[in-house]
Amino acid sequence: MPISDARTSSHISTLSDDKRWQAVLAREASCDGQFVFAVRTTGIYCRPSCSSRLARRENVRFFATPLLAERAGFRACKKCHPRSAVRPIHPAVVATCQRIEHSSTPLTLDELAAEVGLTGPHLQRIFRRTLGVSPKQYALAERQQRLHQQLEAGASILDAMHASGARSTSQIYGPKSARSGLSPAERRRQAATTTLATIVAPTWLGSLAIAATERGIVAMELADSAAAAEQLLRKRFPRAAFVPASEQLTRWALLAVASIERPTQSVELPLDVQGTAFQRRVWQELQNIPAGATRTYQQIARAIGQPTAARAVGTACGKNPIAVAVPCHRAVTQSGRITGYRWGKDRKAKLLERESQP
Structure with a gap:
C-alpha cells in the first residue's frame, strides 16, 4: 500500500471528541473508518454509523482504530462489524506492532525502522498517523500490560519487571499507566485487595463459576462440582477477596448459562479480561467464530494478520480465562482433531457436537 493511503487516517486527529460524538448521534456513515467509539458499560466498540441503541455520553470513549479499542479491552460489535470499516494500514505499521508484541526486550526506533x-x-x-501513538508509546503500553498481569498474579515487582521485558525500573516507574494511573507498587497492593463477586450455576457441561468486577466478567470456569469450580477461581486469583454475587452478576450469570444451553443464540456479556495485546486479538477473533463452525489455529493467525503465529495462537487459547463465551473450543488443529482444552477435551467435544446440531 502506498504511504499516501496511510495518510487518510490523519483526519482522525483533527476531530475533537465533541465532533465525534455528534457524528455518533447522527450515525454518520461518512465517518466510518475514521474512528470507533466504545461503551464502558458493555465493553463493546462500534463504528459511528452503528444502529444500536445509543449509550450515555459519559460511558463512551473514542479510539482512532479498532486495534487501540481492543488493546483497551473492548470487543467488536457483532451488529455493525467495525473492523470491516477500517482503512488499509501501512504494512510497516503492522510489522512494527507485531515486532513490539513479540519482543522480550525494548527496541529503539531506529532498530524497528531498519527491520x-x-x-x-x-x-x-x-505510525502516529495510523494509530495516534508513537512506537515508543505502543511498546510502553505493551510492557505495562505484561507487567500488570504479573503483578495482579502476585509476582514481586522485580520478577514482574523481568517478565515484562523492561531493562530497568525507570522504564516502569516513569510514565504512569494510561489505564489506571497506578505505579507497579500500587498495582501490586491493589491486587492483594481486589474484590471479586462470584456465583456458581449448574449447566449441562458441569458447574460454571463466574467472577466479576463492577466492569465485567473476569473469569468463567467449568468443573465437575461447584466446589471444584470455585477452587479454580481461587487458584486464578489467589490474592483476591471473594464476595457473594450482586444483582448485576446474577443477571450476567443467567445470560452465561443461556449461552451454554442455547449456543446458537447470540449473547453479549460484558468482559473485563486482562491479557497481552496479542492474546486479546486472538480472544476477539475467537468471538467472531459463529456457533457450529470451527477455525484452525492457522486460520485464526491469518485472520489477526500474523500468519506465522499459529503456535502462539494455541498458547493464547490456552490462556483464555472465559469458558464458552470466548469460544476457544472452536479452535482446532489443521486435521480437525480435538486437542487440549483447559476445561477438558470431553467438554470441548460435547460443545462442538451440540453447536453443530440445527
Whole structure:
C-alpha cells in the first residue's frame, strides 16, 4: 500500500471528541473508518454509523482504530462489524506492532525502522498517523500490560519487571499507566485487595463459576462440582477477596448459562479480561467464530494478520480465562482433531457436537 493511503487516517486527529460524538448521534456513515467509539458499560466498540441503541455520553470513549479499542479491552460489535470499516494500514505499521508484541526486550526506533526498511522519522510519522501513538508509546503500553498481569498474579515487582521485558525500573516507574494511573507498587497492593463477586450455576457441561468486577466478567470456569469450580477461581486469583454475587452478576450469570444451553443464540456479556495485546486479538477473533463452525489455529493467525503465529495462537487459547463465551473450543488443529482444552477435551467435544446440531 502506498504511504499516501496511510495518510487518510490523519483526519482522525483533527476531530475533537465533541465532533465525534455528534457524528455518533447522527450515525454518520461518512465517518466510518475514521474512528470507533466504545461503551464502558458493555465493553463493546462500534463504528459511528452503528444502529444500536445509543449509550450515555459519559460511558463512551473514542479510539482512532479498532486495534487501540481492543488493546483497551473492548470487543467488536457483532451488529455493525467495525473492523470491516477500517482503512488499509501501512504494512510497516503492522510489522512494527507485531515486532513490539513479540519482543522480550525494548527496541529503539531506529532498530524497528531498519527491520521495515524505513528511517526512524519516517516510521514515527506513519505510525502516529495510523494509530495516534508513537512506537515508543505502543511498546510502553505493551510492557505495562505484561507487567500488570504479573503483578495482579502476585509476582514481586522485580520478577514482574523481568517478565515484562523492561531493562530497568525507570522504564516502569516513569510514565504512569494510561489505564489506571497506578505505579507497579500500587498495582501490586491493589491486587492483594481486589474484590471479586462470584456465583456458581449448574449447566449441562458441569458447574460454571463466574467472577466479576463492577466492569465485567473476569473469569468463567467449568468443573465437575461447584466446589471444584470455585477452587479454580481461587487458584486464578489467589490474592483476591471473594464476595457473594450482586444483582448485576446474577443477571450476567443467567445470560452465561443461556449461552451454554442455547449456543446458537447470540449473547453479549460484558468482559473485563486482562491479557497481552496479542492474546486479546486472538480472544476477539475467537468471538467472531459463529456457533457450529470451527477455525484452525492457522486460520485464526491469518485472520489477526500474523500468519506465522499459529503456535502462539494455541498458547493464547490456552490462556483464555472465559469458558464458552470466548469460544476457544472452536479452535482446532489443521486435521480437525480435538486437542487440549483447559476445561477438558470431553467438554470441548460435547460443545462442538451440540453447536453443530440445527
